[in-house]
Amino acid sequence: MNCEKYAEYISALTDGELSSAERRELAEHIKECPDCEKRLDQIKALKETLSDMRAETPYDLHELIMEGVKKENAKRRAGIRKRIFGLCAAACLVFAFALVLAPNFSKLYLFGVKGEKSASEAPAMIEESTEADVAFDDAAVFSENASFDTDSLKSEAATAEYALPAAGAAPSAAGSDSGGTETTEKARSYMDGEFSNYIAFYGNAEIPDRFGDKETDYDPVNNRTYIYVANEDYKDAVAAISAAGFVLVDFDFPEPAQDAPRSLILICGDN
Amino acid sequence: MNENRIIQRIKDGDKSAFEELFKLYENKIYNLALKWTGDPQDALDVSQEVFLRVYRYLPGFKNQSSFGTWIYRIAINVCRDAYSKNRDETLSLDGEEEFETQIPDVRYSPENEFEKRQIKEVLKEAILSLDDAHKAVVIMRDINGLSYEEIAQALEINTGTVRSRLARAREKLRKKLAENGNFFEAGKSNNSEETHDKEGKRS
Numbered sequence: 001m002n003c004e005k006y007a008e009y010i011s012a013l014t015d016g017e018l019s020s021a022e023r024r025e026l027a028e029h030i031k032e033c034p035d036c037e038k039r040l041d042q043i044k045a046l047k048e049t050l051s052d053m054r055a056e057t058p059y060d061l062h063e064l065i066m067e068g069v070k071k072e073n074a075k076r077r078a079g080i081r082k083r084i085f086g087l088c089a090a091a092c093l094v095f096a097f098a099l100v101l102a103p104n105f106s107k108l109y110l111f112g113v114k115g116e117k118s119a120s121e122a123p124a125m126i127e128e129s130t131e132a133d134v135a136f137d138d139a140a141v142f143s144e145n146a147s148f149d150t151d152s153l154k155s156e157a158a159t160a161e162y163a164l165p166a167a168g169a170a171p172s173a174a175g176s177d178s179g180g181t182e183t184t185e186k187a188r189s190y191m192d193g194e195f196s197n198y199i200a201f202y203g204n205a206e207i208p209d210r211f212g213d214k215e216t217d218y219d220p221v222n223n224r225t226y227i228y229v230a231n232e233d234y235k236d237a238v239a240a241i242s243a244a245g246f247v248l249v250d251f252d253f254p255e256p257a258q259d260a261p262r263s264l265i266l267i268c269g270d271n
Numbered sequence: 272m273n274e275n276r277i278i279q280r281i282k283d284g285d286k287s288a289f290e291e292l293f294k295l296y297e298n299k300i301y302n303l304a305l306k307w308t309g310d311p312q313d314a315l316d317v318s319q320e321v322f323l324r325v326y327r328y329l330p331g332f333k334n335q336s337s338f339g340t341w342i343y344r345i346a347i348n349v350c351r352d353a354y355s356k357n358r359d360e361t362l363s364l365d366g367e368e369e370f371e372t373q374i375p376d377v378r379y380s381p382e383n384e385f386e387k388r389q390i391k392e393v394l395k396e397a398i399l400s401l402d403d404a405h406k407a408v409v410i411m412r413d414i415n416g417l418s419y420e421e422i423a424q425a426l427e428i429n430t431g432t433v434r435s436r437l438a439r440a441r442e443k444l445r446k447k448l449a450e451n452g453n454f455f456e457a458g459k460s461n462n463s464e465e466t467h468d469k470e471g472k473r474s
Binding site: 007008010011012015017039042043046047049050051052053054057058061062064065066067068069072189190191192193194254255259 | 289290293294297298301302306311315318319320322323324326327328330331332333348352390391394395409412413414416419434435437438439441442444445448449
């Protein structure tokens with residue numbers, strides 16, 4: 001007797017998930033199989049006991065859960081305030097230095113982009129990057145040749161970032177009226193899901209297709225492209241994007257989720 | 272649907288709506304976590320983490336699946352990340368041995384409060400001893416009352432798999448209970464067998 005098959009039927013029967021044909025089959029079988037008849041009773045008893053075990057919550061469960069959320073809020077506000085202060089302070093410093101080091105700056109943030117531009121020509125830099133589009137060819141961009149060290153890229157780009165105060169401030173200050181702690185709601189919907197890495201660049205965001213076979217999403221309201229990559233591809237993608245002339249910027253991302261399979265790369269364009 | 276209205280309010284920026292939404296699911300998520308971890312403090316930690324993630328990511332929630340499916344999926348993921356049974360295989364062996372020595376062989380009638388509690392203890396241990404896949408379906412079905420379809424969506428498997436997995440999980444539990452104490456013999460729902468104890472009374 002193939003009682004294993006009927007064990008499944010019995011289980012499904014108690015959930016009301018048995019087809020009428022299967023029900024007939026089971027009924028026939030049970031007539032001849034006392035074991036399965038017993039089994040049916042036992043499964044029913046089991047289910048009854050389990051449903052008795054449902055309501056076992058602590059009286060202050062709600063308070064405790066809300067506490068956790070409030071802490072998160074407080075942490076975020078503290079973190080953002082620090083970052084904004086940090087940005088302002090750094091920007092002031094940088095302006096002071098920029099006067100002295102102007103020629104060096106233009107070289108710094110033009111890596112990957114042809115031609116010499118001064119620090120004030122921020123809009124021009126965007127147009128300049130269209131030249132970089134040619135270099136930003138699908139196959140070329142995501143090849144294994146790119147072997148940048150993301151960390152050193154970040155420290156280099158950090159100084160370049162503050163040379164473009166408008167662009168640098170825009171993504172990180174983007175927020176709702178509620179204390180400016182979050183990105184706008186619309187921006188969030190592109191970041192649906194969990195990612196193990198987050199990174200943001202500034203540059204021409206208007207051509208999402210250029211990123212080849214990578215999955216992308218384009219936000220026309222804020223002029224942003226979201227690129228979703230598998231973790232294994234993340235480093236290469238970041239390197240390729242940096243090489244093409246996009247500049248690393250600060251952005252108020254959620255906490256990374258270590259076990260998420262994907263990473264997010266954000267390209268912020270001008271608004 | 273009430274829930275969808277609350278979610279819309281949250282997306283429109285009304286943060287106070289979060290509390291209302293949480294209240295709809297707190298008990299369910301806590302119970303799931305409690306059955307999964309076996310420990311109230313762990314269950315609390317899991318619950319807090321689940322609702323934290325809901326708080327972070329709900330504004331971006333695209334409604335591709337229902338919210339219920341989404342929050343259960345998060346809950347199972349948090350449970351597995353932190354409290355996976357499959358991580359350490361010897362754990363399950365130890366659990367079984369422990370189980371066998373702990374459970375006294377008692378004859379009981381379910382009417383007795385003390386014995387009812389014992390049965391539940393046995394059952395709790397039995398659930399803890401299941402591996403992740405079987406644990407998840409039993410808890411979601413028999414503790415949380417989700418449909419096959421809802422379970423399928425949350426776990427990203429098909430309903431046929433839910434059905435067979437549930438059957439196997441219940442079979443494992445049933446076997447454990449049958450082996451350890453005469454859980455079923457004395458049950459009034461058992462009409463195929465009548466047992467007589469020493470005093471000749473029908474139980």
